[in-house]
Amino acid sequence: MKLALVLFALVAALTAVTLWKARAHETRAEAEWPPRGQFVTVDGTRVHAVVMGPEDGSVPDLVLIHGASGNTRDMTYHLAPALAGAYRVIVLDRPGLGHTARMGTGGATITEQAALLQGAAAALGARRPIVLGHSYGGAVALAWAVTRPKTLSALVSVAGAAKPWESALPTLYKVLSHPVLGPLAAPLITAWVPDSYVQGAVAEIFAPQEPPEGYLRHVGPGLTLRRDTLRENALQRAGLLAEIEALHTRYDAIGVPVEIVHGTADTTVGLSIHSEPLVDEVQNGNLTVLDGVGHMPHHVARDETIAAIDRAALRAGVK
Secondary structure, three states, X not given: OHHHHHHHHHHHHHHHHHHHHHHHHHHHHHHHOOOOOEEEEEOOEEEEEEEEOOOOOOOOEEEEEOOOOOOHHHHHOOXXXXXXXXXXXXXXXXXXXXXXXXXXXXXXXXHHHHHHHHHHHHHOOOOOOEEEEEOXXXXXXXXXXXXXHHHOOEEEEEOOOOOOOOOOOOHHHHHHHOOOHHHHHHHHHHHHOOOHHHHHHHHHHHOOOOOOOOHHHHHOHHHHOOHHHHHHHHHHHHHHHHHHHHHHHHHHXXXXXXXXXXXXXXXXXXXXXXXXXXXXXXOOEEEEEEOOOOOOHXXXXXXXXXXXXXXXXXXXXXX
């Protein structure tokens, strides 16, 4: 009996310390990397948006959508500022990531996210923007083009997930998306995993290139390690394959110009699996293949990415 009481006390103490450390970690992260933009509410969900560029209607609107585990800061590191003279750039946090609220607790689908982000862009005055999505954000951009075709003028996919694949869901995502294990694992990760853990993950995503100097300090690794963000990101990632399986047969209905940018050394979202089939299925597709480039072309091949955006704008007749 005494042993049971001691074990119970130890578990209770560990739980209390874990929850305290998790809250403290989240508080520090949100203080160090606060919102830099404005908020709009779409159907009850508060969306964080960073807007750069002229507000007088003299340039096209461009929406930038980040990938898994990311936030607006990935796009505002140097891509959005480089575009802000020629475009009115709207960078959006996807639901549950950065400073945008979650859409429920089940993991927002790419179609739900497309509707939310399109509504946020419209609330900010963008009626038919060019839409760029990176990685997971590329799938959201495709869902936007398929399900809301009259609300964008062109689509740019940068190393975007587009087609079904055969590899298994990574173990971390399996655990964090599990209905029982996920809510238990997330506080442990938030409490006990240091922000430096993200550095290794970022290095893998950039490989074979390296992250640019100052990128990790800018992007806010502590935001990624918050409990709700870990859980939401995993649920979104766990549902992505089935959602793409349901969507990809409709790509031939996309009527706007499509520019695709993808590196040959991308081991996160494979060129041959995703972008090469995609360009053959859309009506107005153009694929730029970047030799030796990994999963982050918008950082390591910024000029080529901007050139694709400019082509999309010209082909759409908005520039």
